[in-house]
Amino acid sequence: MNFTQKAWNIFNESIGHYHQFNDVNKTIENPYDESQLIEHLLYKKNWIDTVQWHLEDIIRDPNIDPVEALKLKRWIDKSNQERTDMVEYVDSWFLQQNAGVEVKTGAKINTESPAWAIDRYSILSLKVYHMQEEATRADASEEHKTQCQNKLNILLEQHKDLSTAIEELLEDISAGRKYMKVYKQMKMYNDEDLNPVLYKNK
Template structure:
Protein backbone atom coordinates (compact mmCIF):
# COMPACT_ATOMS: atom_id res chain seq x y z
CA UNK A 1 0.00 0.00 0.00
CA UNK A 2 1.59 3.27 -1.11
CA UNK A 3 -0.16 5.29 1.59
CA UNK A 4 1.53 3.28 4.35
CA UNK A 5 4.93 3.87 2.76
CA UNK A 6 4.19 7.55 2.17
CA UNK A 7 3.00 8.15 5.72
CA UNK A 8 6.15 6.55 7.17
CA UNK A 9 8.39 8.61 4.88
CA UNK A 10 6.51 11.82 5.67
CA UNK A 11 6.88 11.15 9.38
CA UNK A 12 10.61 10.55 8.93
CA UNK A 13 11.07 13.74 6.90
CA UNK A 14 9.22 15.82 9.50
CA UNK A 15 11.18 14.34 12.41
CA UNK A 16 14.48 14.73 10.53
CA UNK A 17 13.69 18.40 9.81
CA UNK A 18 12.87 19.10 13.46
CA UNK A 19 16.20 17.74 14.70
CA UNK A 20 17.67 21.12 13.74
CA UNK A 21 14.47 23.04 12.89
CA UNK A 22 16.28 25.29 10.40
CA UNK A 23 14.53 26.40 7.23
CA UNK A 24 17.72 26.63 5.19
CA UNK A 25 19.39 23.46 6.42
CA UNK A 26 20.30 21.37 3.33
CA UNK A 27 18.17 18.28 2.85
CA UNK A 28 19.87 14.94 3.43
CA UNK A 29 17.55 12.64 1.51
CA UNK A 30 18.24 9.05 2.61
CA UNK A 31 16.56 7.46 -0.41
CA UNK A 32 17.99 6.65 -3.82
CA UNK A 33 17.72 9.50 -6.31
CA UNK A 34 15.61 7.74 -8.93
CA UNK A 35 13.05 6.28 -6.54
CA UNK A 36 9.53 7.23 -5.53
CA UNK A 37 10.70 7.21 -1.92
CA UNK A 38 13.21 9.95 -2.76
CA UNK A 39 10.44 12.10 -4.24
CA UNK A 40 8.12 11.53 -1.27
CA UNK A 41 10.81 12.51 1.24
CA UNK A 42 11.72 15.57 -0.84
CA UNK A 43 8.07 16.55 -1.14
CA UNK A 44 7.46 16.47 2.60
CA UNK A 45 10.72 18.28 3.38
CA UNK A 46 9.70 21.08 1.02
CA UNK A 47 6.29 21.25 2.72
CA UNK A 48 7.87 21.29 6.18
CA UNK A 49 10.22 24.15 5.34
CA UNK A 50 7.33 26.09 3.80
CA UNK A 51 5.19 25.46 6.91
CA UNK A 52 7.84 27.22 9.01
CA UNK A 53 8.22 30.05 6.49
CA UNK A 54 4.48 30.63 6.90
CA UNK A 55 4.97 30.80 10.69
CA UNK A 56 7.75 33.36 10.36
CA UNK A 57 5.88 35.68 8.00
CA UNK A 58 2.92 35.83 10.42
CA UNK A 59 4.99 37.44 13.16
CA UNK A 60 3.04 40.66 13.91
CA UNK A 61 6.29 42.47 14.69
CA UNK A 62 8.03 41.54 11.44
CA UNK A 63 9.55 44.45 9.51
CA UNK A 64 7.85 45.11 6.13
CA UNK A 65 11.09 44.41 4.24
CA UNK A 66 11.58 41.10 6.01
CA UNK A 67 7.93 40.20 5.49
CA UNK A 68 8.29 40.81 1.75
CA UNK A 69 11.46 38.71 1.73
CA UNK A 70 9.61 35.77 3.31
CA UNK A 71 6.57 36.21 1.08
CA UNK A 72 8.82 35.85 -1.95
CA UNK A 73 10.58 32.85 -0.41
CA UNK A 74 7.17 31.22 0.16
CA UNK A 75 6.20 31.94 -3.43
CA UNK A 76 9.41 30.32 -4.70
CA UNK A 77 8.95 27.34 -2.37
CA UNK A 78 5.40 26.85 -3.57
CA UNK A 79 6.66 26.62 -7.14
CA UNK A 80 9.20 23.98 -6.08
CA UNK A 81 6.39 22.12 -4.31
CA UNK A 82 4.27 22.17 -7.46
CA UNK A 83 7.18 20.97 -9.60
CA UNK A 84 7.79 18.08 -7.20
CA UNK A 85 4.13 17.05 -7.30
CA UNK A 86 4.38 16.94 -11.08
CA UNK A 87 7.52 14.76 -10.84
CA UNK A 88 5.51 12.31 -8.71
CA UNK A 89 2.70 12.31 -11.28
CA UNK A 90 5.28 11.67 -14.00
CA UNK A 91 6.46 8.64 -12.02
CA UNK A 92 2.91 7.25 -12.00
CA UNK A 93 2.27 8.10 -15.63
CA UNK A 94 5.34 6.05 -16.52
CA UNK A 95 4.37 3.26 -14.11
CA UNK A 96 0.93 2.87 -15.67
CA UNK A 97 1.86 3.61 -19.28
CA UNK A 98 1.18 0.03 -20.40
CA UNK A 99 -2.19 -0.25 -18.65
CA UNK A 100 -5.13 -0.25 -21.07
CA UNK A 101 -8.14 1.41 -19.42
CA UNK A 102 -11.45 -0.40 -19.69
CA UNK A 103 -14.07 0.99 -22.05
CA UNK A 104 -16.07 2.41 -19.16
CA UNK A 105 -13.03 3.66 -17.24
CA UNK A 106 -13.39 7.09 -15.65
CA UNK A 107 -10.90 9.82 -14.92
CA UNK A 108 -10.44 10.87 -11.31
CA UNK A 109 -10.95 14.52 -10.37
CA UNK A 110 -7.51 14.54 -8.75
CA UNK A 111 -4.26 12.96 -9.87
CA UNK A 112 -2.41 10.54 -7.54
CA UNK A 113 0.32 13.07 -6.80
CA UNK A 114 -2.04 15.86 -5.80
CA UNK A 115 -3.79 13.46 -3.42
CA UNK A 116 -0.35 12.53 -2.03
CA UNK A 117 0.36 16.26 -1.70
CA UNK A 118 -2.65 16.56 0.61
CA UNK A 119 -1.42 13.55 2.59
CA UNK A 120 1.95 15.26 3.13
CA UNK A 121 0.29 18.46 4.37
CA UNK A 122 -1.93 16.36 6.62
CA UNK A 123 1.15 14.73 8.16
CA UNK A 124 2.41 18.20 9.06
CA UNK A 125 -0.92 19.22 10.57
CA UNK A 126 -0.95 16.04 12.66
CA UNK A 127 2.62 16.56 13.86
CA UNK A 128 2.10 20.18 14.88
CA UNK A 129 -1.33 19.58 16.42
CA UNK A 130 0.14 16.77 18.48
CA UNK A 131 2.89 19.14 19.62
CA UNK A 132 0.19 21.48 20.89
CA UNK A 133 -1.26 18.69 23.04
CA UNK A 134 2.17 18.06 24.58
CA UNK A 135 2.73 21.62 25.74
CA UNK A 136 2.93 22.16 29.52
CA UNK A 137 1.98 25.84 29.43
CA UNK A 138 -1.57 25.48 28.11
CA UNK A 139 -5.02 25.45 29.67
CA UNK A 140 -7.23 22.39 29.83
CA UNK A 141 -9.52 24.06 27.30
CA UNK A 142 -6.65 24.51 24.83
CA UNK A 143 -5.57 20.90 25.30
CA UNK A 144 -9.13 19.63 24.74
CA UNK A 145 -9.58 21.74 21.61
CA UNK A 146 -6.28 20.53 20.12
CA UNK A 147 -6.92 16.91 21.09
CA UNK A 148 -10.31 17.01 19.37
CA UNK A 149 -8.75 18.46 16.23
CA UNK A 150 -5.95 15.89 16.35
CA UNK A 151 -8.47 13.05 16.45
CA UNK A 152 -10.22 14.49 13.38
CA UNK A 153 -6.93 14.87 11.52
CA UNK A 154 -5.99 11.26 12.27
CA UNK A 155 -9.35 10.09 10.94
CA UNK A 156 -8.86 12.28 7.89
CA UNK A 157 -5.47 10.68 7.24
CA UNK A 158 -6.98 7.21 7.49
CA UNK A 159 -9.70 8.09 4.97
CA UNK A 160 -7.35 9.89 2.58
CA UNK A 161 -4.82 7.04 2.74
CA UNK A 162 -7.52 4.54 1.78
CA UNK A 163 -8.71 6.78 -1.05
CA UNK A 164 -5.19 7.05 -2.49
CA UNK A 165 -4.67 3.28 -2.34
CA UNK A 166 -8.08 2.72 -3.96
CA UNK A 167 -7.31 5.21 -6.74
CA UNK A 168 -3.98 3.57 -7.58
CA UNK A 169 -5.58 0.12 -7.52
CA UNK A 170 -8.33 1.33 -9.85
CA UNK A 171 -5.77 2.75 -12.28
CA UNK A 172 -3.75 -0.47 -12.11
CA UNK A 173 -6.86 -2.52 -12.94
CA UNK A 174 -8.04 -0.18 -15.69
CA UNK A 175 -11.14 0.96 -13.78
CA UNK A 176 -9.80 4.54 -13.88
CA UNK A 177 -7.14 6.29 -15.90
CA UNK A 178 -4.75 9.13 -15.24
CA UNK A 179 -5.17 12.47 -16.89
CA UNK A 180 -2.74 15.07 -15.64
CA UNK A 181 -3.13 18.81 -16.16
CA UNK A 182 0.08 20.67 -15.45
CA UNK A 183 -0.44 23.65 -13.19
CA UNK A 184 0.67 26.22 -15.77
CA UNK A 185 1.06 28.92 -13.14
CA UNK A 186 1.29 32.33 -14.77
CA UNK A 187 2.34 34.70 -12.01
CA UNK A 188 5.91 33.31 -11.80
CA UNK A 189 6.40 33.44 -15.58
CA UNK A 190 8.03 36.72 -16.67
CA UNK A 191 6.47 36.31 -20.12
CA UNK A 192 2.92 35.98 -18.75
CA UNK A 193 2.70 38.19 -15.66
CA UNK A 194 1.98 41.74 -16.93
CA UNK A 195 3.67 43.26 -13.88
CA UNK A 196 6.86 41.39 -14.83
CA UNK A 197 6.86 41.95 -18.58
CA UNK A 198 5.48 45.48 -18.39
CA UNK A 199 1.80 46.23 -18.73
CA UNK A 200 1.31 48.50 -21.78
CA UNK A 201 -1.68 50.09 -20.04
CA UNK A 202 0.36 51.20 -17.06
Protein backbone atom coordinates in the same frame (compact mmCIF):
# COMPACT_ATOMS: atom_id res chain seq x y z
CA MET B 1 3.27 -2.28 3.10
CA ASN B 2 0.95 -0.37 0.78
CA PHE B 3 1.79 2.95 -0.91
CA THR B 4 0.12 5.26 1.62
CA GLN B 5 1.80 3.51 4.56
CA LYS B 6 5.17 3.95 2.85
CA ALA B 7 4.44 7.61 2.06
CA TRP B 8 3.24 8.35 5.61
CA ASN B 9 6.38 6.81 7.09
CA ILE B 10 8.62 8.83 4.76
CA PHE B 11 6.72 12.05 5.48
CA ASN B 12 7.13 11.54 9.22
CA GLU B 13 10.80 10.70 8.73
CA SER B 14 11.25 14.02 6.91
CA ILE B 15 9.33 15.94 9.60
CA GLY B 16 11.37 14.28 12.34
CA HIS B 17 14.65 15.13 10.62
CA TYR B 18 13.59 18.77 10.13
CA HIS B 19 12.66 19.17 13.79
CA GLN B 20 16.06 17.98 14.92
CA PHE B 21 17.21 21.42 13.72
CA ASN B 22 13.94 23.39 13.41
CA ASP B 23 15.68 25.79 11.04
CA VAL B 24 14.19 26.88 7.70
CA ASN B 25 17.72 27.42 6.38
CA LYS B 26 18.76 23.81 7.00
CA THR B 27 19.77 22.11 3.77
CA ILE B 28 17.92 18.92 2.92
CA GLU B 29 19.88 15.69 3.42
CA ASN B 30 17.71 13.23 1.52
CA PRO B 31 18.42 9.70 2.82
CA TYR B 32 17.03 8.20 -0.39
CA ASP B 33 19.08 8.50 -3.56
CA GLU B 34 17.55 8.58 -7.02
CA SER B 35 17.84 4.80 -7.39
CA GLN B 36 14.92 4.79 -4.91
CA LEU B 37 13.07 7.31 -7.03
CA ILE B 38 9.63 7.44 -5.44
CA GLU B 39 11.06 7.43 -1.91
CA HIS B 40 13.46 10.21 -2.96
CA LEU B 41 10.60 12.27 -4.41
CA LEU B 42 8.28 11.75 -1.42
CA TYR B 43 10.97 12.77 1.07
CA LYS B 44 11.90 15.87 -0.94
CA LYS B 45 8.24 16.78 -1.40
CA ASN B 46 7.56 16.68 2.32
CA TRP B 47 10.78 18.54 3.18
CA ILE B 48 9.64 21.40 0.93
CA ASP B 49 6.22 21.34 2.62
CA THR B 50 7.77 21.28 6.09
CA VAL B 51 10.05 24.25 5.44
CA GLN B 52 7.14 26.17 3.90
CA TRP B 53 4.93 25.36 6.91
CA HIS B 54 7.44 27.16 9.13
CA LEU B 55 7.94 30.03 6.71
CA GLU B 56 4.18 30.59 6.86
CA ASP B 57 4.44 30.75 10.67
CA ILE B 58 7.36 33.18 10.59
CA ILE B 59 5.77 35.61 8.12
CA ARG B 60 2.72 35.97 10.39
CA ASP B 61 4.78 37.56 13.15
CA PRO B 62 2.97 40.90 13.71
CA ASN B 63 6.32 42.56 14.50
CA ILE B 64 8.18 41.28 11.46
CA ASP B 65 10.30 43.78 9.56
CA PRO B 66 8.52 44.62 6.26
CA VAL B 67 11.69 44.10 4.21
CA GLU B 68 12.20 40.70 5.80
CA ALA B 69 8.53 39.88 5.18
CA LEU B 70 8.93 40.62 1.47
CA LYS B 71 11.97 38.33 1.29
CA LEU B 72 9.96 35.58 2.98
CA LYS B 73 7.01 36.13 0.64
CA ARG B 74 9.27 35.63 -2.36
CA TRP B 75 10.78 32.56 -0.71
CA ILE B 76 7.27 31.15 -0.18
CA ASP B 77 6.41 31.86 -3.84
CA LYS B 78 9.54 29.97 -4.90
CA SER B 79 8.65 27.13 -2.54
CA ASN B 80 5.14 26.92 -4.02
CA GLN B 81 6.65 26.51 -7.48
CA GLU B 82 9.00 23.78 -6.21
CA ARG B 83 6.05 22.04 -4.52
CA THR B 84 4.11 22.07 -7.79
CA ASP B 85 7.12 20.73 -9.68
CA MET B 86 7.45 17.87 -7.18
CA VAL B 87 3.78 16.95 -7.60
CA GLU B 88 4.30 16.74 -11.36
CA TYR B 89 7.38 14.53 -10.88
CA VAL B 90 5.40 12.18 -8.64
CA ASP B 91 2.55 12.03 -11.16
CA SER B 92 5.05 11.25 -13.91
CA TRP B 93 6.26 8.33 -11.78
CA PHE B 94 2.68 7.06 -11.43
CA LEU B 95 2.18 7.40 -15.18
CA GLN B 96 5.29 5.37 -15.84
CA GLN B 97 4.23 2.70 -13.36
CA ASN B 98 0.91 2.31 -15.14
CA ALA B 99 2.14 2.71 -18.72
CA GLY B 100 1.20 -0.84 -19.66
CA VAL B 101 -2.29 -0.82 -18.16
CA GLU B 102 -5.14 -1.40 -20.60
CA VAL B 103 -7.77 1.22 -19.90
CA LYS B 104 -11.22 -0.36 -19.77
CA THR B 105 -14.14 0.87 -21.83
CA GLY B 106 -16.04 3.41 -19.77
CA ALA B 107 -13.06 4.18 -17.53
CA LYS B 108 -13.30 7.55 -15.80
CA ILE B 109 -10.80 10.22 -14.89
CA ASN B 110 -10.53 11.29 -11.27
CA THR B 111 -11.12 14.85 -10.10
CA GLU B 112 -7.47 15.04 -9.01
CA SER B 113 -4.38 13.10 -9.94
CA PRO B 114 -2.74 10.66 -7.49
CA ALA B 115 0.11 13.08 -6.76
CA TRP B 116 -2.22 15.95 -5.88
CA ALA B 117 -3.92 13.60 -3.41
CA ILE B 118 -0.46 12.75 -2.08
CA ASP B 119 0.20 16.50 -1.77
CA ARG B 120 -2.79 16.78 0.59
CA TYR B 121 -1.52 13.69 2.41
CA SER B 122 1.86 15.35 2.99
CA ILE B 123 0.23 18.49 4.38
CA LEU B 124 -1.97 16.29 6.58
CA SER B 125 1.13 14.67 8.09
CA LEU B 126 2.31 18.15 9.12
CA LYS B 127 -1.08 19.01 10.61
CA VAL B 128 -1.05 15.81 12.66
CA TYR B 129 2.51 16.41 13.88
CA HIS B 130 1.90 19.98 14.98
CA MET B 131 -1.55 19.35 16.46
CA GLN B 132 -0.01 16.52 18.50
CA GLU B 133 2.57 19.04 19.73
CA GLU B 134 -0.17 21.44 20.79
CA ALA B 135 -2.25 18.70 22.44
CA THR B 136 0.70 17.80 24.67
CA ARG B 137 2.34 21.22 25.14
CA ALA B 138 3.44 21.43 28.77
CA ASP B 139 2.82 25.19 29.17
CA ALA B 140 -0.66 25.13 27.56
CA SER B 141 -3.92 25.20 29.51
CA GLU B 142 -5.96 22.02 29.90
CA GLU B 143 -8.69 23.65 27.81
CA HIS B 144 -6.24 24.31 25.00
CA LYS B 145 -4.89 20.75 25.13
CA THR B 146 -8.40 19.27 25.13
CA GLN B 147 -9.44 21.37 22.13
CA CYS B 148 -6.31 20.36 20.26
CA GLN B 149 -6.79 16.69 21.11
CA ASN B 150 -10.31 16.88 19.67
CA LYS B 151 -8.91 18.43 16.49
CA LEU B 152 -6.17 15.79 16.40
CA ASN B 153 -8.79 13.04 16.56
CA ILE B 154 -10.49 14.53 13.50
CA LEU B 155 -7.15 14.76 11.65
CA LEU B 156 -6.44 11.10 12.45
CA GLU B 157 -9.85 10.18 11.07
CA GLN B 158 -9.05 12.20 7.97
CA HIS B 159 -5.76 10.30 7.69
CA LYS B 160 -7.65 7.02 7.68
CA ASP B 161 -10.17 8.23 5.08
CA LEU B 162 -7.60 9.84 2.79
CA SER B 163 -5.38 6.75 2.96
CA THR B 164 -8.33 4.61 1.87
CA ALA B 165 -9.30 6.99 -0.93
CA ILE B 166 -5.75 7.14 -2.31
CA GLU B 167 -5.33 3.37 -2.20
CA GLU B 168 -8.67 2.89 -4.00
CA LEU B 169 -7.65 5.43 -6.66
CA LEU B 170 -4.30 3.70 -7.24
CA GLU B 171 -6.04 0.33 -7.44
CA ASP B 172 -8.59 1.66 -9.94
CA ILE B 173 -5.83 3.12 -12.13
CA SER B 174 -3.77 -0.08 -12.05
CA ALA B 175 -6.89 -2.09 -12.96
CA GLY B 176 -7.84 0.26 -15.82
CA ARG B 177 -11.09 1.37 -14.18
CA LYS B 178 -9.76 4.93 -14.03
CA TYR B 179 -7.07 6.70 -16.02
CA MET B 180 -4.89 9.68 -15.28
CA LYS B 181 -3.39 12.63 -17.10
CA VAL B 182 -0.68 15.03 -16.00
CA TYR B 183 -1.53 18.65 -16.66
CA LYS B 184 1.27 21.15 -16.23
CA GLN B 185 -0.02 23.76 -13.82
CA MET B 186 0.90 26.64 -16.11
CA LYS B 187 1.28 29.05 -13.22
CA MET B 188 1.21 32.59 -14.55
CA TYR B 189 2.46 34.79 -11.72
CA ASN B 190 6.10 33.62 -12.04
CA ASP B 191 6.18 33.82 -15.84
CA GLU B 192 7.67 37.00 -17.28
CA ASP B 193 5.57 36.52 -20.43
CA LEU B 194 2.24 35.99 -18.64
CA ASN B 195 2.26 38.20 -15.55
CA PRO B 196 1.44 41.75 -16.76
CA VAL B 197 3.32 43.32 -13.84
CA LEU B 198 6.46 41.50 -15.00
CA TYR B 199 6.18 41.84 -18.77
CA LYS B 200 5.35 45.56 -18.56
CA ASN B 201 8.63 46.07 -16.71
CA LYS B 202 10.83 44.17 -19.16
